[in-house]
Amino acid sequence: MRDIFLPLLLPATVVLVVLMVLGTPGTVLVAALITMAGFVMAIIASRDSVQRQLQLLARRTRGRAEGTPALPSSSEDDTLEEVANLAGAIDSLHAQLNSQNAQLTQEARTLTAVLDGMIEGIWVTDAEGTVVRHNDALREMLQPGSAGITGQRPLALIRNEELNDAVMRACREGSSSRLELTLEGLFPRTLAIRVTPLGKDLPGSAAVFHDVTELRRLEKVRKDFVANVSHELRTPITAIRGYAETLQSGALKDAEMAPKMVEIIHRQSERLSELVEDLLELSRLESREVQLKIANVPLAVAASRAAETVKPKAAGKNIHVELQLPPTLVARGDERAVEQVLLNLLDNAVKYTPAGGRVDVFGTLEEGRCVVRVKDTGVGIEPKHLSRIFERFYRVDKGRSRDMGGTGLGLSIVKHLLGAMEGEVKVESQPNVGSVFVIFLPVATAKAASG
Ligand code: ADP
Numbered sequence: 001m002r003d004i005f006l007p008l009l010l011p012a013t014v015v016l017v018v019l020m021v022l023g024t025p026g027t028v029l030v031a032a033l034i035t036m037a038g039f040v041m042a043i044i045a046s047r048d049s050v051q052r053q054l055q056l057l058a059r060r061t062r063g064r065a066e067g068t069p070a071l072p073s074s075s076e077d078d079t080l081e082e083v084a085n086l087a088g089a090i091d092s093l094h095a096q097l098n099s100q101n102a103q104l105t106q107e108a109r110t111l112t113a114v115l116d117g118m119i120e121g122i123w124v125t126d127a128e129g130t131v132v133r134h135n136d137a138l139r140e141m142l143q144p145g146s147a148g149i150t151g152q153r154p155l156a157l158i159r160n161e162e163l164n165d166a167v168m169r170a171c172r173e174g175s176s177s178r179l180e181l182t183l184e185g186l187f188p189r190t191l192a193i194r195v196t197p198l199g200k201d202l203p204g205s206a207a208v209f210h211d212v213t214e215l216r217r218l219e220k221v222r223k224d225f226v227a228n229v230s231h232e233l234r235t236p237i238t239a240i241r242g243y244a245e246t247l248q249s250g251a252l253k254d255a256e257m258a259p260k261m262v263e264i265i266h267r268q269s270e271r272l273s274e275l276v277e278d279l280l281e282l283s284r285l286e287s288r289e290v291q292l293k294i295a296n297v298p299l300a301v302a303a304s305r306a307a308e309t310v311k312p313k314a315a316g317k318n319i320h321v322e323l324q325l326p327p328t329l330v331a332r333g334d335e336r337a338v339e340q341v342l343l344n345l346l347d348n349a350v351k352y353t354p355a356g357g358r359v360d361v362f363g364t365l366e367e368g369r370c371v372v373r374v375k376d377t378g379v380g381i382e383p384k385h386l387s388r389i390f391e392r393f394y395r396v397d398k399g400r401s402r403d404m405g406g407t408g409l410g411l412s413i414v415k416h417l418l419g420a421m422e423g424e425v426k427v428e429s430q431p432n433v434g435s436v437f438v439i440f441l442p443v444a445t446a447k448a449a450s451g
Contacts, residue, residue, distance in 0.1 A: 053083040061090050120210050127203035129153060129167045141189065141209055158183070166195040170205035189213045228393040232275055232407065236268040271405065278409040282392065285416040292334035292420055296444040299363050299372055300325040302335065306342035310350050317355040321346070325363030331370040331441035333421040338441070341417050344410040345374040345437045351404045353378030370441045380431040389427070390415045
């Protein structure tokens with residue numbers, strides 16, 4: 001207020017002096033008029049100054065709110081104390097808002113980073129069930145078209161009434177639900193979904209999508225495995241028990257039948273023991289119990305040992321087995337394991353090749369790896385089975401495999417053994433033409449060679 005009354009001080013003093021000097025009534029009137037005019041001028045001048053300062057303050061505040069470069073603060077020396085105080089309060093409010101804003105931005109960025117870092121897909125909907133936010137994982141899972149995910153209704157993204165109902169229930173009734181669904185397509189995916197309301201004072205819902213495809217596949221593999229093992233064991237056991245009982249109940253005295261039955265019992269018990277051996281080997285490999293002795297393995301030696309074992313079977317079917325492996329081809333691996341791999345592949349080649357065919361084994365060095373190809377002129381494998389034949393108990397033709405004495409575990413063992421030696425196995429095949437199983441192993445190192 002000092003700034004308003006200061007300008008009034010001068011005319012008031014002048015009037016006072018004139019009054020004192022002249023002391024006449026007419027002059028007093030003139031002096032009073034002069035004083036009033038001075039008052040009015042002072043008030044107008046003071047109001048203009050306040051208006052100017054307030055306008056400048058308003059412009060500065062608006063400019064800050066809109067983020068335009070800050071205007072300089074009032075350059076007038078006569079800035080009113082009240083205006084200056086107001087400007088100070090606005091400045092401190094602005095600073096406070098700025099810091100809260102920065103904090104909120106930081107929190108929003110952290111939330112986005114956490115959501116996008118998650119394996120689970122997430123979407124958030126508004127009260128009407130329209131998706132308003134989602135993370136990167138969900139985009140990966142749903143692979144939406146150009147329309148994207150935000151702004152879409154659940155049914156437009158996933159054609160599933162159950163999910164749509166769950167979202168609407170969460171939005172309207174505030175209830176949570178869990179469901180599982182399969183997204184069809186080239187690679188079908190199984191999703192376990194949990195839908196929850198956002199909160200009491202927060203309308204809308206959130207859904208978390210967990211991809212359980214692999215989990216469900218493994219569960220199925222485990223269940224199939226148990227079922228397969230029981231079935232595989234039951235077949236020879238049933239045969240052994242049946243023939244043993246028949247022998248007990250008199251057939252033992254049948255000089256013609258008895259030796260045949262004993263022969264079957266013997267064959268089935270051998271099959272049983274092979275099955276148990278393979279199962280044990282596989283379980284040891286899977287639990288990494290097998291201690292491999294990694295050393296240099298000359299592949300020509302390993303292949304010729306394996307070929308020796310299958311020779312009688314090959315000769316019985318008049319199948320020609322030929323080996324072409326340079327003696328210099330030396331892999332890094334476990335000798336027994338490499339031999340086992342080659343034996344399983346040669347055994348299969350002979351098993352699935354009709355009489356009179358041939359089996360060739362080639363060894364080469366390719367791109368710094370030892371490569372062995374076991375090629376046959378057998379029944380071949382249809383493309384749809386190729387990716388599955390390395391699974392436990394998977395057989396293209398169950399009957400034929402069993403007739404040939406197969407356990408359905410040979411290729412699975414091959415895959416595991418090679419995996420343990422940093423190698424791998426591939427297959428190429430053409431039905432009724434033949435198959436080529438290709439194994440890759442690391443080349444022997446100079447250090448191991450001298451050791
Ligand atoms: P099996 O004991 O039945 O031979 P494997 O695990 O060794 O079990 O092989 C799995 C399946 O792959 C076999 O049942 C057979 O259908 C197919 N298979 C393996 N090797 C060959 C081959 N050389 N030619 C044709 N089919 C093969």
